Amino acid sequence: MGVNTFYYGEGMNEADFIATTEDERAAASTATASDDNSHRGGFRPIDPAVGDRGGPRYGEFIEQVRLFMDNVRLACPTPEMGDDLIDTLKDLNAKLASVQIDEWHTPAGTRIDLPARGNITLPPFTVDNVDKDAGAVDMTVTFTNYHLGGNNAAHGGQVAVAFDDIGGYASAVATNGICRTGYLKVDYRSVTPLNTPLKVRAWADRVDGRKAFIKGTMHDGDRLCAELDGLFIRLNPGQP
Numbered sequence: 001m002g003v004n005t006f007y008y009g010e011g012m013n014e015a016d017f018i019a020t021t022e023d024e025r026a027a028a029s030t031a032t033a034s035d036d037n038s039h040r041g042g043f044r045p046i047d048p049a050v051g052d053r054g055g056p057r058y059g060e061f062i063e064q065v066r067l068f069m070d071n072v073r074l075a076c077p078t079p080e081m082g083d084d085l086i087d088t089l090k091d092l093n094a095k096l097a098s099v100q101i102d103e104w105h106t107p108a109g110t111r112i113d114l115p116a117r118g119n120i121t122l123p124p125f126t127v128d129n130v131d132k133d134a135g136a137v138d139m140t141v142t143f144t145n146y147h148l149g150g151n152n153a154a155h156g157g158q159v160a161v162a163f164d165d166i167g168g169y170a171s172a173v174a175t176n177g178i179c180r181t182g183y184l185k186v187d188y189r190s191v192t193p194l195n196t197p198l199k200v201r202a203w204a205d206r207v208d209g210r211k212a213f214i215k216g217t218m219h220d221g222d223r224l225c226a227e228l229d230g231l232f233i234r235l236n237p238g239q240p
């Protein structure tokens with residue numbers, strides 16, 4: 001698997017989603033949060049320079065943040081440690097506040113070489129395969145302690161988050177465009193374990209114009225954990 005294939009996978013037509021022309025790259029690299037003229041809808045092509053964004057150790061930084069979230073979820077600090085942690089977090093937040101930029105340029109969500117595009121909002125997943133003809137994607141997702149629902153199982157909302165993004169990915173493949181979710185139904189068939197690589201498959205059951213009817217499954221080995229039934233609608237140009 002080559003660089004960037006975590007996100008759009010082998011066989012994807014990069015030109016459909018990634019800024020490839022000089023004009024697109026210029027628009028992507030000069031746009032700012034207040035630059036409405038360059039806003040081309042709810043999603044826009046990604047500047048292919050994203051691999052450099054955030055520095056060479058950005059992926060490691062995100063892994064540490066994810067570990068931090070896991071550790072917070074099950075931590076019970078002493079009062080003294082709580083004082084210390086608050087001071088440390090104030091320092092960290094001041095540092096991060098000094099490097100805030102707009103959503104189109106922040107590495108989180110645009111680093112297509114990292115699991116879940118480096119987006120800590122999403123459970124980490126990697127792309128195993130993209131089948132453009134079938135409008136199907138295969139991913140591996142791992143929920144960790146941060147995603148705990150109860151009794152060592154993933155929170156149902158986190159399962160839906162994974163399905164929303166991976167279903168959105170399949171719909172992009174199936175419709176050749178960026179989609180928004182119309183509806184998303186999840187059937188929880190059995191408990192979804194934490195800290196276990198799970199196989200997710202999402203595919204277009206039917207495409208009707210802008211509408212992609214996406215089905216999906218999440219498996220722990222042979223065991224079916226959850227199923228997806230969603231409608232994703234391709235955005236028109238400029239649509240928010």
Ligand SMILES: CCCCC/C=C\C/C=C\C/C=C\C/C=C\CCCC(=O)SCCNC(=O)CCNC(=O)[C@H](O)C(C)(C)COP(=O)(O)OP(=O)(O)OC[C@H]1O[C@@H](n2cnc3c(N)ncnc32)[C@H](O)[C@@H]1OP(=O)(O)O
Binds near residue numbers: 017165172173235240
């Ligand atoms: C970034 C790219 C990087 C490159 C990588 C390459 C590949 C992968 C690329 C990207 C994908 C990756 C990840 C995906 C990322 C995110 C996925 C998650 C997306 C979301 O999480 S997004 C947030 C939640 N989402 C919303 O926030 C939507 C709010 N909403 C609206 O924005 C509008 O509602 C909209 C736009 C949905 C439709 O509005 P609209 O005006 O364009 O169209 P309209 O209403 O006419 O509907 C058209 C036809 O859909 C039918 N229809 C509509 N809704 C329906 C429903 N609920 N049930 C049954 N049918 C429905 C109508 O009945 C009509 O059907 P018909 O044409 O047959 O009459």
